[in-house]
Structure formats: structure tokens, C-alpha cells
Amino acid sequence: MLQIENxxxxxxxxxxxxxxxxxxxxxxxxxxxxxxxAGKTTTLRTISGLVKASGGVIRFEDNNIMNKPAHEIVxxxxxxxxxxxxxxxxxxxxxNLEMGAFLRKDKDGIQKDLDFVLSVFPRLxxxxxxxxxxxxxxxxxxxxxxRALMTRPKLLLLDEPSLGIAPILVKTIFEKIVEIxxxxxxxxxxxxxxxxxxxxxxxxxxxxxxxxxxxxxxxSDVANNEEVRKAYLGET
Numbered sequence: 001m002l003q004i005e006n007x008x009x010x011x012x013x014x015x016x017x018x019x020x021x022x023x024x025x026x027x028x029x030x031x032x033x034x035x036x037x038a039g040k041t042t043t044l045r046t047i048s049g050l051v052k053a054s055g056g057v058i059r060f061e062d063n064n065i066m067n068k069p070a071h072e073i074v075x076x077x078x079x080x081x082x083x084x085x086x087x088x089x090x091x092x093x094x095x096n097l098e099m100g101a102f103l104r105k106d107k108d109g110i111q112k113d114l115d116f117v118l119s120v121f122p123r124l125x126x127x128x129x130x131x132x133x134x135x136x137x138x139x140x141x142x143x144x145x146x147r148a149l150m151t152r153p154k155l156l157l158l159d160e161p162s163l164g165i166a167p168i169l170v171k172t173i174f175e176k177i178v179e180i181x182x183x184x185x186x187x188x189x190x191x192x193x194x195x196x197x198x199x200x201x202x203x204x205x206x207x208x209x210x211x212x213x214x215x216x217x218x219x220s221d222v223a224n225n226e227e228v229r230k231a232y233l234g235e236t
Contacts, residue, residue, distance in 0.1 A: 001024055001025065001026040001060065001061060001154065001155055001187050002023065002024035002047070002058070002059070002060050002155060002187075002189065003023050003057070003058075003059040004020060004021055004022050004023075004043075004047075004056065004057070004058050004059075005021050005056055005057045005059075006019045006020075006021055006055065006056040006057070007019065007020050007021070007043070007046065007053060007055070007056035007057075007058065008053065008054045008055035008056050009039075009042055009043075009046055009051060009052075009053050009054060010054045015211055016039050016042045016211055017039045017042055017043060017046070017053075017211045018210075018211040018212050019055075019056065019212070020039075020043070020208070020211075020212065020213050021056075021213075022206050022213065022216070024155065024187060024189050025187070025203075025204070026187050027181075027185050027186075027187055028187060028188075028202075028203040028204060029177070029178070029181050029187075029188045029190060029201055029202045029203050029204075030187075030188070030189050030190065030202060030203065030204045030205070030206070031189075031190045031191070031192055031198040031199065031201075031202040031204075031205045031206070031219065032189070032190070032191045032192075032205075032206045032207075032208060033192060033193075033195050033198060033199075033205060033206070033207045033208065033222075033228075033232060034193075034207060034208035034209060035193070035209070036193070037210075038208040038209055038210060038211070039208055039210070039211040039212075040159075040191040040208055041083050041159055041160075041191060043191070043208075044080060044082075044157050044159050044189070044191055046058070046066075047060075047065075047073075047078065047157060047189075048070055048073055048074075048078060048080050048157065049065070049067065049068050049069055049070035049072070049073045050070055052067055053066050053067055060073075060076060060077070060078060060155065061076075061077075061154070063076065065078075071103065074103060074151055074153075075103055077152075077153050077154035077155060078153055078154070078155045078157065079100075079148035079149065079151035079152075079153030079155070079156055079157065080148055080156075080157040080158075080159065081141075081144040081145045081147070081148040081156070081157070081158050081159060081161065082144065082159050083159040083160045083163065083191075084160075084163070085137075085140045085141055085143070085144040086144065087132040087133075087135075087140050087143050087144055087147065088132055089131065089132050089133030090131060090132075090133065091131065091132055092128065092129050092130060092131055092132070093124055093127050093128050093129070093130055093131075093132060093135070093143060094128040094129065096132050096143055096147050097114060097117065097124075097143075097146055097147055097150050098110075098150075099147060099150075100146070100147035100148060100149070100150025100151050101113070101114075101150045101151065101152075103151070104150075104151075104152065109152065110150070113149065113150055113152060114150065116149070116183075116184075117146035117149050117150065118146075120146070120176055120179060120180065120183075121142040121143075121145075121146055121176065123139055123142060124139070124142055124143060124146060127139065136166075137164050137165050137166070137169075138165045138166060138169035138172070138173070141161055141165055141169075141173055142173070142176075145158065145161065145173075145176070145177075145180075149180070153186070154186075154187065155186075155187045155188075155189060156180070156186055156187070156188045156189070157189050157191075158177065158188060158189070158190045158191065158192075159191045160191060160192060160193060161173050161174075161177070161190070161192070162174070162192060162193070162194045162197060163193070170194065170197065171197075174197045174200070174201055177190070177201060178201050190202065195228070195232035195233055196233060198219075199219045199220075199222060199223040200219075200223075201219075202219040203218070203219055204216075204217070204218060204219060205217065205218075205219045205222040205223075207222065207228060207232070215227070215228060
């Protein structure tokens with residue numbers, strides 16, 4: 001569904017991404033792991049059209065989407081739940097969800113998707129009239145994922161969904177990611193520092209260091225890779 005070939009991104013003279021190539025297969029959960037500053041978020045933001053690439057190709061369903069405007073990429077079927085959640089703090093939960101459907105005109109479909117996200121995250125249903133900024137970190141993460149789902153994406157980009165969330169809620173969020181993948185058959189590209197959880201739910205994994213991919217393979221194989229276990233799973 002998504003093909004990246006020799007992607008390069010620079011911030012001024014600094015090379016943030018140094019020629020990476022990866023694939024995200026339809027219907028799968030693919031994870032991109034790495035430490036802070038490895039280039040994971042930049043990769044997602046470049047796919048979404050929020051950061052300009054300096055070289056390479058990004059193909060989505062055989063369309064070259066590199067450096068297209070972000071709203072056109074959303075319209076093609078790529079939705080993102082960004083790092084730090086970025087919800088609209090002054091809008092209610094319902095208004096945040098409606099913003100996710102901003103480009104859509106299919107009222108029946110919007111209502112159906114709203115019903116679905118509220119069934120996946122019933123806590124949001126209880127807080128529909130509450131302002132987004134008053135939610136807990138975990139609830140805001142649920143809202144950010146739900147808002148991305150309201151774009152009705154074919155490919156869902158999730159950037160650090162476990163960041164800043166109480167451990168008990170992290171497990172819930174990851175269970176919901178699996179549920180979304182299975183219930184909707186939705187393709188998910190997951191950027192995550194919590195390697196344990198990400199490798200547990202993903203089908204395929206890439207590991208990134210300083211703008212380059214250093215390891216890739218089936219998630220179960222990557223989880224058993226000795227260097228990955230030492231660097232990311234805290235094992236010696």
C-alpha cells in the first residue's frame with residue numbers, strides 16, 4: 001500500500017533522513033522503532049506532506065504523493081494521529097471528531113464512523129460535550145486516534161500513541177489498535193518507542209537509528225534479534 005524508496009529529508013544542512021526504503025503492506029500493522037531523534041516522526045510527517053522531502057519517492061497505492069499538499073494526502077486516504085496528540089483543546093470531543101471528517105460530505109458514513117469510534121472508545125462517548133483540553137492524557141490519545149479514523153483512512157499513521165500515558169492505559173490503547181486493524185482491516189503504520197508493545201502487536205518491523213534503517217523483518221524475528229533486545233528491550 002505504501003512504498004518509500006531512498007527517502008531523504010534535510011533540515012538546513014542537517015540530514016534528518018538519509019535514504020531509507022520501506023514498505024507497508026495492505027491490512028498489516030507495521031512498526032518503526034527507534035530512540036528519540038532517530039527520524040521516526042520526520043518520516044511520518046513527510047508521508048503526510050507536513051515536511052518537504054529533498055529526495056526519493058513516496059508511493060501510496062501507486063500514486064506518487066511526495067511533497068503533495070497535506071490536505072490532498074488526507075483526501076487520498078492517509079490519516080495521522082500525531083505525536084503529542086495535537087487535539088483542539090478548546091473544542092469539545094464531538095467537535096474534534098467532526099474536524100476529522102472535515103473533507104467528507106457523506107453524512108451517513110460520517111455518522112457510521114462516529115458510532116464505530118465511540119464503540120471502540122466508549123470513554124469518549126461519556127465526554128462528547130467536554131472540552132478536549134480537559135481530558136486526561138490517555139483520553140486525549142483516544143481522541144487523537146478517533147479523529148484520524150474520522151477521515152476514513154485506508155492507511156492510519158500513529159505517532160507515539162503510548163507517549164505520556166499511564167501504563168494501565170497503554171495496554172488499552174494497543175488493544176484498540178489491534179481491534180481497529182482486525183475489525184476494519186485497516187493498514188496501520190506505527191511509530192513507537194515502546195518496543196515491547198509495538199513488536200507484540202505488529203506483523204513487520206523496522207528499526208531506525210540516526211536517519212537510517214538498521215534492522216528490518218517480521219516483528220517476531222526483530223523481537224528475537226540480540227542487538228534489538230539489548231538496545232530497545234532492556235535485555236542483556
